[in-house]
Amino acid sequence: MLYFYSGTDREKARRAMMAEVERVAKKGKAALVRITDANAAEDVRAALAGGGMFGGERVLVFEGVLAGNGAREELLAALPELAASDERVFWYEEKPDADARKKIEKHAEKSARFDAPPAARDSAVFALANALQRGDKKALWLGLMREYAKGSAPEMVHGVLFWGAKQMFLKSGRNAAARGRAAALVAELAALPHEARRRGAELEYALERFVLSERVLQ
Structure with missing residues (x-):
């Protein structure tokens, strides 16, 4: 199941997302797997591949992964599987392009946008x-x-x-x-x-x- 968060108010968006992540992870005693733009494409692929037979339950968190690690197309191609998965997937992008936003929101169970006022950005x-x-x-x-x-x-x-x-x-x-x-x-x-x-x-x-x-x- 996929939950998508976006917007230029990074702090507010992340606070909302991480509160839900912590609630879900604590409730199900799931392992938290967090992938950011600091991770390499191999880390993204490993996360998409799943935890394996003995990996246990996971909560996946993606942050700013559409740019910088070369895995954009793989992530977008994996959207149907992420949406249909029993695992909870939380995804934050500050300013996704229109095409990526449309594709992600199409598959997301829930989408929330947190844009800061222009003067506060x-x-x-x-x-x-x-x-x-x-x-x-x-x-x-x-x-x-x-x-x-x-x-x-x-x-x-x-x-x-x-x-x-x-x-x-x-x-x-x-x-x-x-x-x-x-x-x-x-x-x-x-x-x-x-x-x-x-x-x-x-x-x-x-x-x-x-x-x-x-x-x-x-």
Whole structure:
């Protein structure tokens, strides 16, 4: 069964989706499988392939997966199977193109859209991405603490930082130093959730260690 969430109000959309994810996962004691734009296409394919005979019940969460990992067509082709599956599938895209939105909403059991007012779209959370790009550790730390105080989910904050690092890489052009720094940040942020899970650490604290590290400096 597929549930689709979209819209430019990332925080509100993700909060609504994750509340439902946690309710469903807790009720059925299901394993949570989360795939984001930081995952490779192989991770998407593995999630689509299912948990296997001994994999147990799963709740699948896709976030921003239509761009960046090369699995767009496979995801869209899998929509009928995702909709008919006994597993619960939750999917969030900030700004899906019209064709993708039409296809996903056609197969979704439920669709919810959370668009921020135009003046609010440049939320203060994106100051984090700007601070990362400047290599301003103090602003990055204060911004992170401000987002946590507001109740922003660590996954959302990680997504903003990862987006900021990708923007740095795309805008670095032929500047070898800037491109190298951006590539290193992209790689580290992509691996951060996996490393946190492997070490049994909360993503919230992994992000704190990241912003305090020397690697964020220019």
